[in-house]
Amino acid sequence: MKHAWMVFVAAVLLAVGSGQASAQSAEAEVLFRDGKKLMAKGQYAEACLAFEGSFKKDPVATTLLNLADCREKNGQLASAWGHFVEAARLARGQGAIEKSAQDRADALEPKLSYLVVAVPNDVRVDGLVVKRDGVPMDPAEWNRKMPIDGGHHTIEARAPAHEPWSTSVEVGTSGDEKSLTVPAFRAMPLRTAPGTGMTGRRKLALGGWALGAVSLGGALAFELSARSSYDDAKAATTNPARRSAYDTANDRRLYAGVALGVGVAAVAAGTLLWITGRRAAPEAVEVQASVGRDMGGVTVRWDY
Structure with missing residues (x-):
C-alpha cells in the first residue's frame, strides 16, 4: 500500500513538472518565432529581447545561436562573440550546430x-x-x-x-x-557645523555637558531636600508624621541618585565626544544608569 502511494505521488509530481515544462516550451517557441519575424524586419534590438526571453525559458543551443546572430547584426560584437562561444559549448557533440557556432565565434573574435x-x-x-x-x-x-x-x-x-x-x-x-x-581615493572630510568649524561630535559634547550640569544640579537640590526631610523626621513627635517624613526623604534621595547617574553619564559621554572629536563618528554610544535606594551605578559603553 505504501509503495503504491509513493508511486502515485511520483506520478502526480511528474505530470505537474511535465505540464510546466510544456508551458515553458510553448512560451519559448512563441518568443523565438517573434524574434525571427523581428529580425526579418531589421528590428534587431526588439528581436534580441525576444530571443533572450526564449532562451531563458528553454536554453537550447539553436536559440542562443540566433541570439548571437542578432547581437552581431545589432552591433554588439562582444555580446555576440560570448553567445557564439557558449552556443558551441551547449551544442558539443551536435556536429553542424557546434561547428557553425564555433566558426562564427572564430570569425568574430578579431573584430572585437x-x-x-x-x-x-x-x-x-x-x-x-x-x-x-x-x-x-x-x-x-x-x-x-x-x-x-x-x-x-x-x-x-x-x-x-x-x-x-x-x-x-x-x-x-x-x-x-x-x-x-581608477585614481587614488580621497578620504571624505569630516562634517562641521556651518560657520563654526566645530565637528558634529564636539557639538554633541557640549550638549552632553549641558545635560550633565542640569542633572547634577538637580541631584544636589534633591539631596538637600532629602536631608531637610530627614531632619523633619527626627523632630516629629508622632509616628505617622515621622514615617511620612522618612518616606519623603527616601523618595527625594532616590530622585537625587537618578539625577546623579544621568549627570555623570552625560558628562562622561560629553568628555569622550570632545576628546575624540577629530575622528569619524562612532557607530554607537550607549549610556546606562541604574540607581536604587541602597545603591547606584553608571555604565558607559563606546563602540567604534
Missing part, C-alpha cells in the same frame, strides 16, 4: 573591441567596488583587456569613507581598444 580598467595596488582600499555600466566588476577583470560592446560606457568606483569616483568612455564598435585608470 576591448576596454582595460586599471586598478593599481595603491588605490585598493578596503571595501572597494568598481562598476561598469552599473554592474560590479569581478576583481579578476581589473587590469585585464576585456571584450566590450561598442558605445558609451560608465565606470564608477566606491569605497567606504572615501569620495566616489566615476568617468565615462566611448568605445568603437569594432577593433577599438581603450584604457582608463
